[in-house]
Amino acid sequence: MIKSEILVPLLNANEPEARLVNVHIKDRQAIKKGALLFTIETTKAATEITSPEAGFIRLLAREGDTLSVGDRLAVITGKIDDPVNDQVGQRASSPAKDGLRITRPAKALAESLGVDLATLKNEGLITVDDIRQLAGREEKLTASFAVSKKPYLLIYGAGGHAKSLMELVLQNNTYTIAGIVDDDGRLKGKLVLGIPVLGTRVLLPSLIERGVLMAANGVGGIIDIALRVGIFQLLESSGFSFPSQIHPRACVEPSASVGEGVQVFANAYIGAEAVLRERCMVNTNAVVSHDCEIGEYTHIAPGALLAGHVRVGERTLVGMGVTTTIGIKIGSGVRIGNGAIVLTDVPDKMVIQAGRYWVGKAE
Numbered sequence: 001m002i003k004s005e006i007l008v009p010l011l012n013a014n015e016p017e018a019r020l021v022n023v024h025i026k027d028r029q030a031i032k033k034g035a036l037l038f039t040i041e042t043t044k045a046a047t048e049i050t051s052p053e054a055g056f057i058r059l060l061a062r063e064g065d066t067l068s069v070g071d072r073l074a075v076i077t078g079k080i081d082d083p084v085n086d087q088v089g090q091r092a093s094s095p096a097k098d099g100l101r102i103t104r105p106a107k108a109l110a111e112s113l114g115v116d117l118a119t120l121k122n123e124g125l126i127t128v129d130d131i132r133q134l135a136g137r138e139e140k141l142t143a144s145f146a147v148s149k150k151p152y153l154l155i156y157g158a159g160g161h162a163k164s165l166m167e168l169v170l171q172n173n174t175y176t177i178a179g180i181v182d183d184d185g186r187l188k189g190k191l192v193l194g195i196p197v198l199g200t201r202v203l204l205p206s207l208i209e210r211g212v213l214m215a216a217n218g219v220g221g222i223i224d225i226a227l228r229v230g231i232f233q234l235l236e237s238s239g240f241s242f243p244s245q246i247h248p249r250a251c252v253e254p255s256a257s258v259g260e261g262v263q264v265f266a267n268a269y270i271g272a273e274a275v276l277r278e279r280c281m282v283n284t285n286a287v288v289s290h291d292c293e294i295g296e297y298t299h300i301a302p303g304a305l306l307a308g309h310v311r312v313g314e315r316t317l318v319g320m321g322v323t324t325t326i327g328i329k330i331g332s333g334v335r336i337g338n339g340a341i342v343l344t345d346v347p348d349k350m351v352i353q354a355g356r357y358w359v360g361k362a363e
Contacts, residue, residue, distance in 0.1 A: 002084065003055050004076040006037060009047070010069045019223050020065045020073065021335055022351040027059040028080055038073055039351060041223065041335075048353075049073070056080045063349070066224050148176040154207060154215040154240065156231055158182040158192045162218025164265060164284075166193050168247045169216065175243075178212045204238040215240040217261070217279075222299070225315050229297050232261065232279055242279065250282075259296075271308070295332060319354065 008018055022039040025031060031051050038049040051057070055076040061067060075084055110117055153175035155162055162180065169175055170193075179198040180187075187197040198207075215235045221228025232242070242261030246252055252270040259278035264270060268282045271290035276282065280294045284302040288294060292306050295314035300306065305323045312318065313332030320338040330336070330346045337354030344360045352358050 001078045001082055002075050003078055004052050005072055006049060006051075006074040006076070008040065008067045008069050008071045008073060009049070017066055017068055017223075020061050020063055020067060023059065023061075023063050025057050025059075027057065029057050030080075031055065031057050031076070039353065040067075040073075051076065056082070058084045064224075064226075150174065150176045151214060152176050152178040152212040153243070154178050154212050155180045155195065155218050156182070156215055156235060157218030158184070158187055158197055159218070159220070161220035163193055165216055165218045165245065165263065166195060168245055168263075168265065171248050172245070175214070178207065180218075181207075201234060204235070204240075208239045213239070213241060214243055216242065216245055216263070220299075222301075222317070225297060225299065225317060228299075229315065232297070253290075265302075277314070301338070313348065 018040045020038060021041050024036045024038065031037070031054060033051055033053050035051045036048055037051055037057065040047060040049065053076060055078055058075050058077060059073075060075065061071070061073045067073070077084065153169060155166055155169075155177055158180050166177060169177060177195050179196050180192055181199065181201060181203060182197055183200050185200050188199045190197050217228060217231050217235065219228050219231045235242070244258050244260065244262040244264075246258070246264045247266040247268070249266045250264045250268045250270070252258065252264060253272045253274070255272045256270045256274045256276070258264070258270075258276045259280070261279040262276045263281045264276070265282065265284045267285045269287045270276065270282065271288060271292065273291050274288050275293040276288070277294060277296045277298075279296055280298045280300070282288055282294070282300045283304075286300045286302060286304045288300060288306050289308040289310070291309045293311045294300060295312055295316065297314055298312050298316045298318070300312075300318045301320045301322070303321045304318045306312070306318070307324050307326040309327040310324050310330065312330045313334065315332055316330060316334040318330070318336050319340065322336050322338070322340050322342065324330075324342040325344070328342060328345050330342065331348035331350065333349040334346050334351070336342065336346070336352045337356065339355045340352050340358060341356075342352070342358045344358065346352065346358060
């Protein structure tokens with residue numbers, strides 16, 4: 001018998017999704033009322049979910065999943081072997097009014113790109129790739145680029161991080177921004193900081209043909225770094241290269257090594273012989289001291305302070321205002337919350353909550 005369902009709560013009225021960053025219990029484990037079950041996070045908030053009653057937990061989601069508000073994370077049963085429907089929710093597919101079987105991400109993409117679902121045939125489950133192919137048949141590149149002696153650079157994304165990136169590029173005056181590509185089709189034709197949104201990702205091959213060969217990733221990926229990684233992979237497969245972008249007010253010591261696609265923002269400091277691996281990001285006012293090494297795709301958030309000889313793995317988030325002691329190793333796939341103090345090594349995929357002291361075990 002199912003006693004309770006554990007659902008994804010609404011943490012932010014403007015964000016219908018949240019990321020499951022930590023599962024604190026094991027499947028079929030006996031739990032008490034008030035036991036810590038999950039930690040979930042959006043771009044603006046994080047919360048810990050506790051058990052509303054005693055029983056046996058049956059897990060329906062995994063760490064790293066991005067879920068919609070109302071989706072089932074788990075159920076609590078009265079007995080360990082009670083039967084359970086193992087579906088997380090209705091995320092896999094949802095029928096449209098005309099009977100189409102379409103995945104929720106595909107339906108959302110169709111709405112954002114303005115694709116008319118009535119043009120689709122009910123011949124199986126419709127996926128994101130199906131929507132992109134249909135959008136590609138409908139969308140053409142109509143913009144013309146001003147003649148420029150500087151190489152063209154494409155900005156992918158039109159949100160907050162992309163704006164900061166565009167300001168950086170404009171101040172450096174090394175590239176001419178050809179335009180913006182964003183997956184929200186409703187933005188096409190609009191201006192962001194005076195730069196036109198050309199359309200969605202279906203235009204990428206046309207941009208390559210027009211001589212736009214370099215790109216900068218304006219998707220921050222703070223809630224799910226896989227989104228940012230996916231954009232890099234999409235651009236790379238389309239033929240784009242990624243010049244590093246360093247703000248003119250950042251300080252990068254001459255002996256430091258900066259990889260392809262790295263972004264370093266205003267007032268950041270990169271110390272002597274530090275190594276920034278490909279496609280990582282050091283954000284505003286962050287300090288990466290001498291002899292540090294930052295892994296691929298990793299994000300060092302605004303105001304973070306890394307002491308000397310710190311090693312950080314790939315695809316890790318070091319949050320705003322985090323401080324570390326000297327010489328520690330932070331693993332890959334780690335998420336360190338804002339304001340945490342890290343005093344010893346952090347294993348792969350560990351989640352350290354905001355404001356916590358890390359001394360090698362959860363406090």
